[in-house]
Amino acid sequence: MKVFISIALCFFTFYSNAQESLPELLKHYNTKNIPYITVQELAMPKTKAFILDAREKGEYNTSHLKNAIFVGYNNFELDSVIAKIPNKNSEIVVYCSIGIRSETIASKLKKAGYTNVFNLYGGIFEWKNNNFRVYNLENAETENVHVYSKEWGNWLKKGKKVF
Template structure:
């Protein structure tokens, strides 16, 4: 688990600048939601987070269990558009960096992750692929960035 964040962070941009190297370009939730945006969505959270809530069509790849070889086998075209997300965009940057090092050329990190997705009223789905208001909030400290939905911690 990531260390607790300080509550002095004023904006999501400031938070992400603190934790990320910005080595992977961001894509906004609004841009991702556009019908013209075609991309493979990879969920870089833990399985219990994914089962509570994920973006429709997202493929669970995990964080602590992430296997680059599995992704490479599933998506051999290195020009595939790939968007990686987690709760806010910190863990997803780590996974996206691995994809870039592997040679993928069109890899993006979802700015604000699933929290920002939900905060902008885009739908999320549970393990039964039914729309849900429940969002896995990762931790009490990080959950302050989730404004909409019902926070789940287990």
């Protein structure tokens, strides 16, 4: 599966330039086996979900959603999630930059028996594009968002792009 995602990410550069919209991009790369939650839904005070960041450590260190738990992508360890979230009926929202890597991690959680798992539609980019706050390692609000690459950065419209 990692090989498939790696190949998909390599071709992302080409495909992202050909895409007209985020929905088309996500439709192309995602299987939709994990339901989406919108940034507006996640931001609602009544939403009490565990938030998992499925990006790499450098991306997380630059900025992340408030109270997000870093789980990573390349070195994701299911056992660490099980230790932190033993109740498999807990609401869990997984996010990455745009919503592709997070679907892979969310699928692993679903396969492990978690029943209430969502993929954040558009990831941290959509979160920031909708003027929601992101935080650095000191839990201070920041405008910085790690965009992974110049091409991926095209999807971030607000905030300061960090590579």
